[in-house]
Amino acid sequence: MEIKKLSEEFETKTPQEIIEWAVGTFWPEIAMSSSFQTQSMPLLHMATSIKRGLPVFFIDTGYHFWETLMFREQVASEWKINVIDLYRDTRWDVFARQNTRTLPLEDPNLCCYLHKVQPMQKALQDIKAWISGIRRDQTAVRAHAKILELQDDGLLKVNPLLNWTKADVQRYTEEHHLPKHPLYEKGYRSVGCAPCTIAIGINDDERAGRWAGRGKVECGLHTTMFSKKNIAEAQVEFQTDAAKVEKLEHS
Numbered sequence: 001m002e003i004k005k006l007s008e009e010f011e012t013k014t015p016q017e018i019i020e021w022a023v024g025t026f027w028p029e030i031a032m033s034s035s036f037q038t039q040s041m042p043l044l045h046m047a048t049s050i051k052r053g054l055p056v057f058f059i060d061t062g063y064h065f066w067e068t069l070m071f072r073e074q075v076a077s078e079w080k081i082n083v084i085d086l087y088r089d090t091r092w093d094v095f096a097r098q099n100t101r102t103l104p105l106e107d108p109n110l111c112c113y114l115h116k117v118q119p120m121q122k123a124l125q126d127i128k129a130w131i132s133g134i135r136r137d138q139t140a141v142r143a144h145a146k147i148l149e150l151q152d153d154g155l156l157k158v159n160p161l162l163n164w165t166k167a168d169v170q171r172y173t174e175e176h177h178l179p180k181h182p183l184y185e186k187g188y189r190s191v192g193c194a195p196c197t198i199a200i201g202i203n204d205d206e207r208a209g210r211w212a213g214r215g216k217v218e219c220g221l222h223t224t225m226f227s228k229k230n231i232a233e234a235q236v237e238f239q240t241d242a243a244k245v246e247k248l249e250h251s
Contacts (some may be wrong), residue, residue, distance in 0.1 A: 007148035015160035031055040032131035041178040061115035063193035086119035104195035
């Protein structure tokens with residue numbers, strides 16, 4: 001009940017106030033995640049300014065644009081950010097390598113589960129609070145999110161920018177002269193993995209270029225998929241038979 005009440009109170013607080021509360025309450029068992037794209041810069045700027053040394057998880061899927069990796073290196077170096085790279089579990093290496101080109105296209109949910117969801121689940125095992133940059137105006141799923149969300153395993157997810165809009169992000173970016181992802185001006189408003197991201201028009205929704213035409217708008221980090229702790233539990237999300245994946249890994 002306390003979390004629910006606090007979450008409601010935070011609806012009128014600034015992102016900085018929410019971050020300060022989270023850090024003050026949970027340090028050092030707190031971390032944030034960042035995809036290091038243009039819309040990620042405000043939260044990254046706020047959080048690392050409020051708490052130097054805050055762990056920042058970056059999921060290295062192996063499918064990123066080269067520009068994303070270079071931008072991450074540049075920002076992390078200039079802002080002196082404590083970036084921790086996350087990778088898929090090595091037990092899936094054989095399967096992933098055999099299906100490197102086809103997996104993102106033929107079964108994007110399984111691809112995201114192996115390369116994003118599981119690595120983040122593992123990284124958060126010893127963490128009590130996770131600062132995320134999602135906003136309600138991004139997707140229909142995120143529109144129903146709360147600023148504080150207590151997960152079934154006790155992890156508290158903190159969404160300081162939840163009630164911000166695209167205009168708020170742009171304003172903060174301009175006021176603080178924050179850097180932009182090198183692909184932003186080329187039409188990549190939201191940058192994910194290269195096989196699943198395309199450039200979009202200036203009037204399109206900022207996430208329209210993610211998994212375009214595949215009926216998918218979320219990677220799984222911010223959906224019920226994140227509560228599934230193994231492939232068998234998440235099987236309903238995949239097109240591939242999970243049993244075949246596990247059998248391949250143990251063959």
